Amino acid sequence: MDPAGRWQNLPSGPSLKHLTDPSYGVPREQQKPALQELTRAHVESFDYAVREGLSHAVQGYQLCTGEEMSKENCIVDNIKVCSNDTGSGKFKCICITMRVPRNPTIGDKFASRHGQKGILSRLWPVEDMPFTESGMVPDILFNPHGFPSRMTIGMLIESMAGKSAALHGLCHDATPFTFSEENSALEYFGELLKAAGYNFYGTERLYSGISGIELEADIFIGVVYYQRLRHMVSDKFQVRTTGARDKVTNQPIGGRNVQGGIRFGEMERDALLAHGTSFLLHDRLFNCSDRSVAHVCVKCGSLLSPLLEKPPPSWSATRNRKYNCALCDRSDTIDTVSVPYVFRYFVAELAAMNIKVKLDVI
Numbered sequence: 341m342d343p344a345g346r347w348q349n350l351p352s353g354p355s356l357k358h359l360t361d362p363s364y365g366v367p368r369e370q371q372k373p374a375l376q377e378l379t380r381a382h383v384e385s386f387d388y389a390v391r392e393g394l395s396h397a398v399q400g401y402q403l404c405t406g407e408e409m410s411k412e413n414c415i416v417d418n419i420k421v422c423s424n425d426t427g428s429g430k431f432k433c434i435c436i437t438m439r440v441p442r443n444p445t446i447g448d449k450f451a452s453r454h455g456q457k458g459i460l461s462r463l464w465p466v467e468d469m470p471f472t473e474s475g476m477v478p479d480i481l482f483n484p485h486g487f488p489s490r491m492t493i494g495m496l497i498e499s500m501a502g503k504s505a506a507l508h509g510l511c512h513d514a515t516p517f518t519f520s521e522e523n524s525a526l527e528y529f530g531e532l533l534k535a536a537g538y539n540f541y542g543t544e545r546l547y548s549g550i551s552g553i554e555l556e557a558d559i560f561i562g563v564v565y566y567q568r569l570r571h572m573v574s575d576k577f578q579v580r581t582t583g584a585r586d587k588v589t590n591q592p593i594g595g596r597n598v599q600g601g602i603r604f605g606e607m608e609r610d611a612l613l614a615h616g617t618s619f620l621l622h623d624r625l626f627n628c629s630d631r632s633v634a635h636v637c638v639k640c641g642s643l644l645s646p647l648l649e650k651p652p653p654s655w656s657a658t659r660n661r662k663y664n665c666a667l668c669d670r671s672d673t674i675d676t677v678s679v680p681y682v683f684r685y686f687v688a689e690l691a692a693m694n695i696k697v698k699l700d701v702i
């Protein structure tokens with residue numbers, strides 16, 4: 341196929357000429373008085389409205405993020421002062437868009453337009469990144485294992501299309517179903533790349549940024565549209581040492597904005613079991629969770645019958661009160677055991693259903 345022949349049929353790129361023209365958006369001379377009259381009422385109270393709106397927006401932002409003492413800087417992106425449809429009535433509401441600038445950090449989420457989302461896992465200094473023969477350095481290195489199973493061929497084609505468009509100064513038409521088996525996109529963009537002196541398949545020779553040594557394999561490199569997704573670590577990270585606990589189970593509560601814990605579930609348990617790290621497992625599931633010391637009657641095995649004896653009449657003797665088994669009516673059979681607090685709750689619930697739980701304490 342002769343790519344030169346195809347180019348002639350391509351539509352010419354969209355022109356920015358009329359947008360950059362100095363007369364664009366400027367009202368014509370005869371429109372000016374009418375426009376001034378229309379906006380006069382707004383201009384007078386505009387300052388006040390914006391000032392009020394801004395203070396509300398700041399409060400609203402703090403309310404939404406739940407971070408009253410948030411130290412994040414933000415920029416007022418745009419302010420829309422709204423009234424009625426014709427713009428002649430009083431102000432009804434002010435829409436203020438706040439923009440919070442955040443540099444990409446490890447853990448932030450990005451995606452191409454093909455559902456190829458991913459987490460930034462390492463930020464390399466640019467001098468350590470591999471470079472091409474012309475000295476170009478990629479912005480993103482992508483693990484090729486993400487392609488066979490997800491079959492996002494479109495991203496590879498976009499990469500080649502973007503590269504060829506950049507090389508030839510073209511705007512490609514992205515209408516679907518324009519290519520076929522006989523006339524494939526790979527062939528078309530491959531020819532374009534070849535015509536520009538690049539590899540047909542979009543690969544290039546790369547050199548290690550650290551050692552400068554030529555990489556053994558040629559690397560597929562091109563231009564792909566990338567976007568940032570709104571899931572950022574700074575909104576999601578969670579830490580806890582000790583903190584609030586659930587009233588019923590005495591286990592740590594969940595939730596980031598209440599300093600809750602992160603669930604250590606079955607699968608995590610399985611992982612620790614598989615590693616044989618029993619002390620760590622015990623620590624997570626017991627010591628750091630709902631460890632409690634319960635009194636149990638060794639004789640009858642009941643967790644519920646040991647009751648703290650009534651305080652003596654004189655308050656000075658309040659200490660050293662004994663536990664007494666309500667069933668056996670003796671206190672020398674009482675022992676203490678460490679059990680999860682939720683187990684005691686479980687025993688109490690079973691008792692409510694007339695089921696007795698008997699512990700064999702050795």
Ligand SMILES: [Zn+2]
Pocket residue numbers: 637638639640641642645665666667668669673
């Ligand atoms: Zn007892």
